[in-house]
Amino acid sequence: MPVDPQIQALLDAGRHLPRTESLPVAEARAMYEARTAAYAPPTAVARVEERTIPGPEGAPLRLRVYTPEGPGEGQGPFPLLVFFHGSGFVLCSLDTHDGTCRNLCAGAGCVVASVDYRLAPEHRFPAAPEDCLAATRWCAAHAAELGADPARIVIGGDSAGGNLAAVTALRVRDEGGPALLGQMLLYPVTDWHTPGWPSYAENAEGYGLGRATMEWFWGHYLADPAREAAHPHAAPIRAESLANLPPALVTTAEYDPLRDEGEAYAEALRKAGVTVACTRWRGLNHGFYSWTGKVDHATAAMREAAGWLRETFAGRPPEWAVRHC
Template identity: 70%
Template sequence: MPLDPQIQALLEKGAGVPATETLPVPEARAQYDARVALMAPAPQVATREFSIPGPGGPLRIRLYTPDGEGPHPLLVFFHGSGFVLCSLETHDGICRNLCAGGGVVVASVDYRLAPETKFPGPTEDCLAATRWCAEHAAELGADPARLLVGGDSAGGNLATVTALRLRDEGGPKLAGQLLLYPVTDFHTPGTPSYVENATGYGLTRATMEWFWGHYLAQPEDATHPHAAPLRAPDLAGLPPALIQTAEYDPLRDEAELYAARLQEAGVPVQVTRWAGMNHGFLFWVGRVDAARPAMEEACDWLRRTTGG
């Protein structure tokens, strides 16, 4: 179907903004942070922040707690934007919606960003944060037996890698993985959607090349399964997944290929391609009408997967 008209209007509103890949990293971060002012108000839930020990120093966590008596399921969430941009603030609305709608405690992780911390540093942070949250679930008002990981875009990549590492490196066991238009592979050779949606829909191929250039410490890292989980040799034994993709997204095909590989490995997978949407559309719940059903699907999946 055609690009959603409300998405088109948002793209037109940002038409004069410099392309991400033309900016120094601090300016690109400021540009993405400015999006927060355009987002719709999100549900009010209880929040608090604290720091935990991390591989490279303290890691900030923002905890969101739903109404009702716990312990609740626990979703450890990793924000997206190419391993380089965004923050707890930019993804506050998404986390609030998942918490309120999904009935889960959300622990949003402020992992270290590239280029200051290159691969595999962010993956180490996310693994450490997930294990810490599982070990301290009781004090978070959460149930460690209903532990999930999730994220959008690069955060989806970090969630897939965390799931792989927990499977291979001694747990804890996960109940599910919520992957919102995830990065699962390097940009080259790329997939048909990298060509079809290379420009004109927000995220571009050139921006993805810029992201990867900042994230990888050396060229050979591009094929490491902890950077490009689509290249992992074996996906058996991973937790159930919801994978959402967008029609007008360069990353659409690699996410759907990852879903297919999970299914082939016997992992329960629900995969939905959201027609008319572009990469990052879940930022716009409350501004783009068609984003709401996708968020509701994610929340319903969280409830079903955790027995809520």
């Protein structure tokens, strides 16, 4: 279908901005931080607090913890979502994804712990997946401090954060605990950009994220692509086995270079016996969850993600083949 008119208006409004891959990292980060001013007003939650935990190499690691409204004092423990933000392992922050975390917290009725993992190129692979695994384990061990239930944990993220969630699920399976109820992968990065899936060519330019930007991201993230690009902790679709992983929600966007690799990962999970729900959002482009409250179909997608979380926390993870919405 054509690009959603509300998305097209946003694309048109941003035509004057420089291409991400043309900028130094610091300027690209500033540009992405500045656009949060255009997002919808933040959703109300009961409490937001900052925490500092030990990182995997001894350096402190920041969390932002969101607690939902409850029907009464002392409500809880709530289920827990450990969330990893995109974008490209290089950009974005707890602040750029504050709205997404608030929407998931309120919509799913869960505590959300958003992880401020180390970014490339200052900290290249595998720094980010090391941080995400450490944060997941800390949150599970300290769930009571967060007002959360250690028996009801899901990990999730968008874009590069979806990659980090998928990789964390693999590592938890292979390296021991904690138990996870699910993995929420929102338009995830699952593979190296070359040769790339067909959607890399179809959506190479004109829809926000493009092929050149993905190459720029990967170039900053990996120090040695010849050795690391096929590593399953960088490209989880290359894992030898996807069996015995937690149930997954995988969402993709029609006008996204990452569309096909996300759907291929969902299918590979399904073939490995994992419960999978996969939705392709027609007319939308990469990053659409950020426009919840301003783009109608993005708001619907957020409702779907929150509903999937509620069902998964209740032990009823939905399952469907790729459906188009």
